Amino acid sequence: MSVVKTRFAPSPTGYLHIGGARTALFSWAYAKRHGGQFILRIEDTDVARSTPEAVQAILDGMAWLQLDHDEGPFYQMQRMDTYKKIIQKMLDDGHAYYCYCSKEELDALRETQMQQGLKPRYDGRWRPETDKTLPEVPQDVPPVVRFKNPTTGVVAWDDMVKGRIEIANAELDDLIIARADGTPTYNFCVVVDDWEMGVTQVIRGDDHVNNTPRQINMLQALGAQVPQYAHLSMILGDDGQKLSKRHGAVSVMQYHEDGYLREAVLNYLARLGWSHGDDEVFSMAQFCEWFDLDHITPSAAQFNTEKLNWLNAHYIKNLPLERIADEVKPRLGKLGVTETSTPDLLAVLNLYRERSNNLNQLAQEIAFFYQMPAINEADAAKHIQQETSGIIEKFLEKAQDSDWAADNLHDALNFVVTEQQIKFPKLAMPLRVALIGIAQSPSIDQVMAILGKETCLQRIHALFPKK
């Protein structure tokens, strides 16, 4: 029984997006679940489109999500010697051959086939067969190397999420495994790497289903063990449309920037296309214990930001306060708040985190504890009347001499409300506006207690000058 090895193999042509993150998560969890190894492999053979920035973005994304790899990262560009050696061997063994077709020739071929309603594919004109005379080798065309795919029979595998899939070899053509410049192509590199790295389960997006039979054929030609395959369906945007550059295919790091906790994103992604009965909220440790491939939905899943928000709220409410503080501090920093010791940030968060589903929003809501709030004109107009300053005055008289603890402030508020025979909001709302700028907050007595006597008096007097 070989040890479980999974891999995540992105190509560095862009950031780590939400679909890639889920694929990585599932591969990672599968390895964890089975006490196996998780490999990170960077598929950078498309030199024109791969960038070091994209590599870094992927690494950053994986690091933020804490999807740690046990091996790698491997870079395919550093493995050229291996690929070239194996290409030569396949040439020698008769599993591959040179093809001298020019790109123009191939384009023309494709077009004719499309017009005839056929599936466009290479016609095998340079494929060596017994009793077949190959064309004259042109002098000016550097050849590509093609894999000699079987022409009859079917390739089949039991996909761990989609079930048995069979594809006739007649549907396949001889794919190019080395370009005219000698560099190997994607399908070939994947085959060599998965084989040499001992990958036992290939978990990837289902846009690769069509590559699988080709890869299996090559694996078999090489005498390699064929891994198990699990093809994950894609993730659609909030609106049911395919995610794309200009359509919500955001980087996972964008979620970090937008105020989401990794715990929420991870939990959300885990539940997208996978389920464990009715369980909705669980830790990654729990997920790794539960995760298995046969509870993955084969159909595409639509992303739902509302549900992510709900999970984010859950984790903001339940993670250790220190953790939330670490997340909120830099966000307060962006709002110009650098000093968070007075009042104590933990106390502030304890009071405020219940009501927030987003870290940025949370930071914005508590910024007034550390800086003078802007008064919301609408709220001020609505809650401040002629008699207001008199009421406030009464309250201050009563509260002035107390120790400014929440209980005592609470009593003072109630005393004034009873004494003046007014509704509670008559007093609480103007106080809110004066202290935090808006009319929504947790219990005003608690806000005042945390804000501290000095600051409270200062802000109240700023709006209601002493007579």
Next chain:
RNA sequence: GUCCCCAUCGUCUAGAGGCCUAGGACACCUCCCUUUCACGGAGGCGACCGGGGUUCGAAUCCCCGUGGGGACGCCA
């Protein structure tokens, strides 16, 4: 066009022939709590794509249709 895949509430899903009068979660609505806004609690609304089979019995199995998606590169 050809091949492949998919199909349960608006969304994520449970469901492996009888436990289904189809369950849970998000969202939405109502009520309760309440010092405003939230949080929380209790209810409610809401789905098996269509048609044929198979079976005593089908959301579950089979076929056809329809709809959606993917792949058909010297991209990955």
